[in-house]
Amino acid sequence: MVKGKTVVIGITGGIAAYKVVYVVSALKKLGVTVRVVMTRAATEFVQPMTFRILSNNPVFVEQFAEPKVWNVEHISLADSADLFVIAPATANIIGKIAHGIADDLLSTSVMAVQSPVLIVPAMNVKMYNNPIVQDNIARLKNYGYLFMEPNAGLHACGDVGKGRLPEPDEILQRIIHELTPKDLKGKKIVVTAGGTREAIDPVRFLSNPSTGKMGYAIAEAAYRRGAEVVLVSGPTHLQASSGIKVIPIINTQQMANAVFDEFDDADLVIKAAAVADYTPIAYSEQKTKKTEGEFVIRLRRTTDILAELGKRKKPGQVLVGFAAETQNLLENARSKLERKNADMIVANDVLRPDSGFAVDTNRVTIITKEYTERLDLMSKEQIAEMILDQAMKINTK
Numbered sequence: 001m002v003k004g005k006t007v008v009i010g011i012t013g014g015i016a017a018y019k020v021v022y023v024v025s026a027l028k029k030l031g032v033t034v035r036v037v038m039t040r041a042a043t044e045f046v047q048p049m050t051f052r053i054l055s056n057n058p059v060f061v062e063q064f065a066e067p068k069v070w071n072v073e074h075i076s077l078a079d080s081a082d083l084f085v086i087a088p089a090t091a092n093i094i095g096k097i098a099h100g101i102a103d104d105l106l107s108t109s110v111m112a113v114q115s116p117v118l119i120v121p122a123m124n125v126k127m128y129n130n131p132i133v134q135d136n137i138a139r140l141k142n143y144g145y146l147f148m149e150p151n152a153g154l155h156a157c158g159d160v161g162k163g164r165l166p167e168p169d170e171i172l173q174r175i176i177h178e179l180t181p182k183d184l185k186g187k188k189i190v191v192t193a194g195g196t197r198e199a200i201d202p203v204r205f206l207s208n209p210s211t212g213k214m215g216y217a218i219a220e221a222a223y224r225r226g227a228e229v230v231l232v233s234g235p236t237h238l239q240a241s242s243g244i245k246v247i248p249i250i251n252t253q254q255m256a257n258a259v260f261d262e263f264d265d266a267d268l269v270i271k272a273a274a275v276a277d278y279t280p281i282a283y284s285e286q287k288t289k290k291t292e293g294e295f296v297i298r299l300r301r302t303t304d305i306l307a308e309l310g311k312r313k314k315p316g317q318v319l320v321g322f323a324a325e326t327q328n329l330l331e332n333a334r335s336k337l338e339r340k341n342a343d344m345i346v347a348n349d350v351l352r353p354d355s356g357f358a359v360d361t362n363r364v365t366i367i368t369k370e371y372t373e374r375l376d377l378m379s380k381e382q383i384a385e386m387i388l389d390q391a392m393k394i395n396t397k
């Protein structure tokens with residue numbers, strides 16, 4: 001989704017400049033053209049050559065340097081940007097932009113830019129809390145400049161507090177977010193992820209190996225594309241972006257309640273969770289002690305959330321289910337589509353080592369009432385995009 005875009009990254013003089021090395025490298029790997037502009041102070045912290053090699057582009061520092069890459073460099077740089085990022089942004093550059101001062105290549109380029117500008121401040125906590133800096137940030141936000149909040153923690157100078165540059169991966173994710181077209185704006189998408197746990201006693205439960213990766217990848221992709229996203233998640237180590245509404249649940253009934261609560265105004269529901277089909281009839285308040293001989297747990301069926309949504313579905317709402325199969329993949333998936341009144345089933349063979357639980361890739365087949373499409377082995381992120389693309393094409397009106 002971001003391949004072929006151009007990001008201009010302005011780097012100003014702060015110790016956190018080294019963190020941007022990773023961001024430039026990661027963007028390049030995603031097929032983004034990266035052009036780096038450094039202030040002279042920034043070159044005291046990281047050599048321009050590092051960025052030149054990683055971006056595979058000249059690094060711009062001096063405003064009046066000869067020979068030039070472009071005739072009028074600050075204008076061409078600004079015009080080339082789909083997104084202009086300043087990271088780390090010092091109190092100085094924020095103050096200059098806020099007051100229209102353009103006295104070096106970076107500040108003149110920002111003055112000319114038409115694309116969104118994302119500013120990522122990093123400075124000492126006392127400097128960050130200075131009301132002049134805060135006023136300048138507020139002023140720029142008013143003009144439509146985008147900001148990332150600094151992290152709190154220990155600073156290089158020994159002070160503790162807010163002002164640290166966010167981690168490189170957080171900056172990368174935010175840049176990807178800003179570059180992604182918002183084609184799902186106005187849609188509400190409910191996603192379920194992870195496995196559910198059915199308690200036997202206070203220390204034991206029935207569950208499955210789902211890690212939630214597929215569901216989280218779908219939720220993130222939908223959020224990047226501008227949707228309002230609700231993620232109903234079983235226990236997992238994964239962390240969702242802060243703009244996603246996460247409803248943590250443990251068991252199937254809690255998942256069912258959360259999904260039903262969110263269903264009425266949802267445009268699309270994607271049930272990627274591996275839901276327990278059975279739950280113990282009796283729950284023991286105390287830890288069950290072992291005895292000689294066999295031990296039997298009696299189970300009853302849980303609510304089939306997808307099937308229930310299939311009954312409640314109104315025209316315009318789209319329902320996507322998953323089918324984790326070990327045999328007769330297509331046959332079973334097609335029958336699930338019918339039985340549960342879903343609009344799409346994403347089927348995967350969980351016995352393959354490259355698909356299913358706890359791996360980063362998946363090989364899935366998409367089945368709708370009209371067609372069946374077997375996708376190649378792909379990352380769960382790519383599959384998430386394909387599922388959203390296909391689901392949005394389904395018309396249930």
Ligand code: CTP
Nearest residue numbers: 271273275277302303304305306321322323324
């Ligand atoms: N599902 C659900 N509620 C349940 C069980 C499953 O909403 N109690 C959803 C899953 O999230 C998934 C789809 O139904 O989207 C298929 O789940 P799966 O367990 O693979 O299939 P089942 O319908 O349970 O069928 P079978 O047991 O025959 O495989």
